[in-house]
Amino acid sequence: MANLKTLRFPDLKKYTGRNPNSRGSFQRGRPVGILLHYTAGGTAWQRLAGQNSNVSAHFTVDRNGDAYQCGDLDQRLWHAGVSHIAGMTGLNDWYIGIEQANYGFWAKDERELPPLEEVKKIGWLPAVHKYDAVHNPSRVQYWQPYPEALLAKTEAICRWLVQEIPSIKNIHGHDDVSPGRKSDPGPAFPINRYRNILMPDDAKAPPKYRVEVSDFLNVRAGPSASAEKRDWGPLKDGDVVEYLREEGTWFMVRNKDKKEGWVSSLYLRRV
Numbered sequence: 001m002a003n004l005k006t007l008r009f010p011d012l013k014k015y016t017g018r019n020p021n022s023r024g025s026f027q028r029g030r031p032v033g034i035l036l037h038y039t040a041g042g043t044a045w046q047r048l049a050g051q052n053s054n055v056s057a058h059f060t061v062d063r064n065g066d067a068y069q070c071g072d073l074d075q076r077l078w079h080a081g082v083s084h085i086a087g088m089t090g091l092n093d094w095y096i097g098i099e100q101a102n103y104g105f106w107a108k109d110e111r112e113l114p115p116l117e118e119v120k121k122i123g124w125l126p127a128v129h130k131y132d133a134v135h136n137p138s139r140v141q142y143w144q145p146y147p148e149a150l151l152a153k154t155e156a157i158c159r160w161l162v163q164e165i166p167s168i169k170n171i172h173g174h175d176d177v178s179p180g181r182k183s184d185p186g187p188a189f190p191i192n193r194y195r196n197i198l199m200p201d202d203a204k205a206p207p208k209y210r211v212e213v214s215d216f217l218n219v220r221a222g223p224s225a226s227a228e229k230r231d232w233g234p235l236k237d238g239d240v241v242e243y244l245r246e247e248g249t250w251f252m253v254r255n256k257d258k259k260e261g262w263v264s265s266l267y268l269r270r271v
């Protein structure tokens, strides 16, 4: 196994040094997983790398795809808080943390976000958080989309971590390990794209669909005709995509370059 203390992701904007806000080193055989977060704001590398902060994480990715490594991979950092999964508690002791620049859901608070009507217009996605889907299914909130540049960089970091650190066997969202207390990375984040990294290629054979349209089919960031367009679309008649999941009449699909987006299922036929 690589030396965790000196391991650096090769495509960084900046390595900010050993994190001063750490709880010592992981025990032998750890880390065992990657925990994905949003910052609930914009870029946060200075806060995550700094001394006078109550949070720290191994990586943070900005909306333009710039990645910062804010500590060393042997360090136990402060990103998970009260958390548990699969018999483990206090996941700071077990998991690498990746923060992502995203405001999460719209709320009237000290962040002083634009009015709700404005964020709806710029494509924030109406969705019920998976925790609420069980406990409070009518609670629709508006979530900031994640740009593909950010999603691709987070994916590259996860793939690299899984390859370099064989003890890593899990990828979770913070909302999977602190259910009800944390909402990140939330429903605008395609968590399955990351969980699939861990699966052997022959274990994932999603159904395929062919596009049937007279002109073109837009690919969107969420399951709605008002969600922002993905730059890998539009799809043309005859294009084939893989099905990942659905919401209403919308399918989340993936192209051959593993890029994901939402399309109206009315123009798709099972291959």
Ligand SMILES: [Zn+2]
Binding pocket: 036, 037, 038, 079, 174, 182, 184
């Ligand atoms: Zn978090």
